[in-house]
Amino acid sequence: MSHLKPYSAEWHRKRFLREAIDKYLDDYVSTEVILSDILDILHEKSTAAFKEFEYINNLEAKIYNIQ
DSSP states (O other): OTTSOTTSHHHHHHHHHHHHHHHHHHTTOOHHHHHHHHHHHHHHHHHHHHHHHHHHHHHHHHHHHHO
16 A cells, blocks of 8 residues: 555545454455355445435426426
């Protein structure tokens, strides 16, 4: 991380990722669990994003119907 500006957003992001990876490795978590956890996190994020899209899309539709 020496190539990153200390305490920058990038520096923090990499530090958090390193700490998470180190924790998985220190606990000898299986690769299947690591991959499953990554996929779960991505799925939760994409589901939340899709729900927000649907909400905004419905709002836009109602606004256009009012006009």
